Amino acid sequence: MRICILGSGSSGNATLIVAGDTRVLVDCGLSAKETVRRIREVGEDPGRLSGLVITHEHGDHARGLSAISKTLDVPVYVSDATFDACALGERGKKIQRAEAISSSQDFEIGSLKFHPFSIPHDAADPFAFTVESAGAKLGMAVDLGYFNALAAEHFRGADALIIEANHEVEMLRACTFYPWSLKQRILGRHGHTSNDEVARYLREDFDGRAEYIVLAHLSQNTNHPDLARLAALQALEARGPLFARGSERRVSIARYDGPGAWIEL
Numbered sequence: 001m002r003i004c005i006l007g008s009g010s011s012g013n014a015t016l017i018v019a020g021d022t023r024v025l026v027d028c029g030l031s032a033k034e035t036v037r038r039i040r041e042v043g044e045d046p047g048r049l050s051g052l053v054i055t056h057e058h059g060d061h062a063r064g065l066s067a068i069s070k071t072l073d074v075p076v077y078v079s080d081a082t083f084d085a086c087a088l089g090e091r092g093k094k095i096q097r098a099e100a101i102s103s104s105q106d107f108e109i110g111s112l113k114f115h116p117f118s119i120p121h122d123a124a125d126p127f128a129f130t131v132e133s134a135g136a137k138l139g140m141a142v143d144l145g146y147f148n149a150l151a152a153e154h155f156r157g158a159d160a161l162i163i164e165a166n167h168e169v170e171m172l173r174a175c176t177f178y179p180w181s182l183k184q185r186i187l188g189r190h191g192h193t194s195n196d197e198v199a200r201y202l203r204e205d206f207d208g209r210a211e212y213i214v215l216a217h218l219s220q221n222t223n224h225p226d227l228a229r230l231a232a233l234q235a236l237e238a239r240g241p242l243f244a245r246g247s248e249r250r251v252s253i254a255r256y257d258g259p260g261a262w263i264e265l
Contacts, residue, residue: 009256022110032067
C-alpha cells in the first residue's frame with residue numbers, strides 16, 4: 001500500500017491511497033482541476049481512480065465532489081446523511097455513480113478494505129477509518145474534536161497514522177480575527193484537535209506500532225509546523241526510549257499547498 005497526501009488544511013483535503021491496481025481518493029476538498037493536477041504531479045493517472053470516499057460534507061473535504069465525479073466518472077462512496085448534507089440534489093443527478101456506505105459498516109474498494117467508525121465532529125455523519133491491504137494498515141482521522149476510546153482502539157496495530165493537529169490552543173485564543181463563536185467551535189469536543197490533544201493521545205493511547213505519524217490539517221493561522229511536531233516528539237519521548245527511537249524520522253507534517261512524499265507500507 002502507498003499513500004500520498006495531496007493536500008491537507010482549511011484550503012482543502014485530499015489523500016490518494018494505492019494498492020496494486022486499486023486507486024482511491026479520500027476526500028476532495030480541492031477543486032477538480034487542482035486535484036487532477038496534483039494526482040498527475042505525483043506520477044498517477046487520474047483516469048485510473050477506482051473510487052472516491054467522502055468522510056463528511058464540509059467544504060474543505062467535499063468541495064470538488066460534483067465536478068470530480070463527473071470529470072473522472074468515478075464511483076463515490078458516501079453515506080446517505082453526508083450526501084444529503086452536501087446539498088447536491090437527488091442521488092444520481094449530480095453524482096452519476098454513488099455508492100451508499102455507513103460510518104459503522106466495513107466496505108471494500110478493489111484490494112483496499114475500509115473500516116470506518118464514527119468520530120466526534122460537527123458534521124452530519126462524520127467518520128474516520130482504518131484501511132488495510134496485504135497486511136499493511138493505515139489509520140486516518142483529519143477532522144475530529146478529540147481522540148476518543150473508539151479511535152484509539154481502531155488505530156492499534158496501524159503501520160501509519162494520518163491524524164489532525166489543527167491548532168495550538170494559546171495561538172487560537174490569541175487570534176484577533178477569529179470571532180469568539182468560531183474559537184468555541186474549534187475548541188469544542190466536536191471541533192478540531194489541538195497539539196495538546198495529539199500529544200495526550202501519543203502519551204496515553206498510542207501503541208507505538210506506526211512507523212509513520214503524519215500531522216495533518218494544521219491551521220495556517222493558529223498553528224505552526226514546528227510547534228505541532230515538537231508537541232508530538234515530546235510526547236513520544238515521555239513514553240521512553242522504545243517510543244522515542246527514530247521519532248525524528250517518524251513524525252512529519254502534511255502540506256496544504258502541494259503533495260507530500262509517498263508513504264510506502
